[in-house]
Amino acid sequence: MAAAIPPWRGIARRRPASLRQRLLLWLLVPGLLLLFALLYSNYLDIRHTADRIQERLLLAIAVSTAEHAFGSRGDLLPRDVEVLIEDFMREDTFYHVLGPGGAFVTGHSDIPRPEPAAGASSPHFYTGHYRGEPVRGIRYRYLVAGADLEGWMTIHVVQTRRMRNALVRSRLVRSATHFVGFLLIGAVFAWIGVSRGLAPLDRLRAAIRRRSQDDLRPVREPMPAEVRDVVKALNSLLRRLQRSIRANQRFLAEASHRLRTPLAALQAELEWSVRDARGGDERRRLEQALCSVQRTSRLAHQLLNLAQVSPEARAANPRRQLDLKELAAETAGELASAALSRDIDLSFEAPRHPVTVFGSAVTLREMLVNLIENALAHCPAGARVTVRACAAGGEGPRLEVEDDGPGIPEPDRERVLQRFVQLEDGSGGGCGLGLAIAWEVAKAHGARLSLHTAPPGRGLLARVVFPAEGGAA
C-alpha cells in the first residue's frame, strides 16, 4: 500500500510563488524580525535607563535622610526630601534607619531588606515586595561618631515602581510607533524597488505578447544578466522549432511528390485499359479498379492537405489582409464546371463592398474547396448550391455554403467534423477528411465552422464565422 503523501509535499507541488511575492517576503519578513529585535533591545535600554534614574533618586533620598534622621531622631523626613518625593516622584517611599548591630532606630520596620548573601556593600540596590507592590530599594550605610552614637548606621529606603513602569511604557510605545512608521515606509520602498527590479521581465512578456502567433524570430529585447540566459535558451528553442517546421514542410513536399506520381501513372494506365477494354465485364472490372485508384489519390491529396493546414505548418502559410469575396468568387468559379457536370446549379452571393479578413489565402481556399465539394458530392442532380460571403453587422465576416440536398441529421453534425467520419458506407468516393480539413483551417484562423439546416428547412448550411475586428468568434 502506497504511503500517504505528507501535507508539506503537496504544498511543494503547488505552483511556485511569484517572484515579486518571494522578493517581498524575503525583504519584509527579516525586516520585521529585525524590527522586533530592535524594539526589544530598545526596551531593555529604556528599562535600564529608568532603573538607573530611580537608583540615583533612591541614593539621593538615602543620603538626605541619613544626614537629617540622625539629627531629628524621629520619623519625619526632612522637608525638602518630602517635597522631592511628593512633587516629583509620585511614588510611595518608605524608609527605616538601623543603628549599629541592626538596632531599629526609626521608620517603618517591616520594609523588605536585601538578601544576606548580598553582603555589606553600600550603596546596594535590591528589589522586593512591600504592601502588595513591587518595590526598588537601597541600603545605605554610613559611619557616625558622635556623643550618643558611634558605629555603622544602615538606612533602607524602598520605593514603588509605578512611575518607572509608566515611563518605560510610554517610551516603548513611542519607539514602537516610530519603528512601525519606518517599517511601512520601508515596505513602500521595497515594493517600488521590487517592481522596478522586475520591470525587465514585464518588458519581455510584453514583447513576446506583441508578436503574432506565427512569429518565430528570436527575442531581441535587451535583458539584465539573470534573464539573459533564459532568453538565450528561448531563442535557441525558437530556432529549433523553425528548423523543425521547415524540415517538416520539406518532408511533406517530398512525400507528396513520391506518392502522387506513381498514383498518376497508375491512374493513367487504368484509364487506357478501360478505354481499350473489349468486353463489358472487363470494362466494368477495370472501371472499379480505376475507381479505387481515384479514391486512393483523393485520400492522399486530403491527407497531405490536412498536414498542410495543421498548426505545425502554420509558419509556412503566411497571412495577410484578404478579401473573402474575391477568394470565394474565384474558388467557386473554379468548381463551376464540376458543378455543371453533375447538373448542379452553383451560384455566388456577396455584398458590394469587400469582406476583409486576416488569413492565409492558400488554406482558406482549401477550406472552401472542401465545403463546396462536400455539397457537390452529396447533392443529387438538379440541386442548388450557393456560396456566400457576407459581413453581418454584429458578428464578424462569414463564409457560407448552402445546398438543398439531403442535409446532415442534427445528431451527426458534431461527429461529421471529425477525421475519417463518413455518413454513408463510403461508396460515394470521399474519404471523410474534407470537413475535418475545413474545421482545422477555420480553427487556425480563430473562426468557427458550424453546420445547420438550410433556412428553407431542408439541405445543409455550412457556415464559417470569423472573429470580428479585434475579437474572437
Place this chain on the structure above:
Amino acid sequence: MRLLVVEDNRSLAQSIARALRAGGHAVDCVGNGSDALTAFSVGTHDLVILDLSLPGGLDGLPLLRTLRRRRKDVPLLVLTARAALEDRVLGLDAGGDDYMVKPFALDELEARVRALLRRRGGARTPELTAGGLRFDTVQRVVRADGQTLSLTPRERGVLEVLMRNAGRVVSKERIAEHLFDFGDDTGLSAVELYVSRLRKRLAGTGARIRTLRGLGYLLEE
C-alpha cells in the same frame, strides 16, 4: 500540332503521349531537364507539358522560366505533385499557362490541352472551336455545323470571350471589359442582354451557355 511532354515517370509519360496522339497530335517525350531544353530548341513545338517535380535536383521552376524566356508564345501546361496552392501561383508566375495536380484524369488533361491550344492560337490558328462552333477571329465569322450564324458585333464579342474560355466561368465584369471602351458605361445589365440574345441565336446549334448566378457565364465545350 506538335507537343512536347517532359515527365520522368515513363509509364505516365507514355499514357499522356498516347492520349495526345489519339487526339491527332505528334508527341515527343523527354525525361529530364537538359533533354527538354535540347528538344525545345530543336523542334518547333506548339505546346509543352512540363512536370515541375523532375529528378536531378533541378526544380522544375527554373526550367519553366528558361523555356518561357526562349519562346514567349508557346503554351506551357504545368504538372505537379505538389499539393500547395502557393505552388500553383509560383508555377503560373514563372510562366506557366495552366496547372494540373497529379493524379488527374486523362480526359481532363486532353480538355486543358485543347483549351490552351485554342487560347494561344495566334498566327497559326485564328480559329476558335468550342461547343460545336467554329469562330474565325480574322474574318469574324461564326459557323455551326457548317452554317454561318448571323450575329451582331457585340454578340460576337461576347461569344469570343466565352469561346476562348470554354469550360470555364467568365464573370460579367470580364465580358464587359472585353466589349466596352472606358468611356462606355453601359455596364453589366447590357452584358445580360447580349448573352440572352446570343442564347437565342445559338438555339439549335448544340452549344450551351450556362449561367452561374454571382459568378458569370460558361460555354460548355
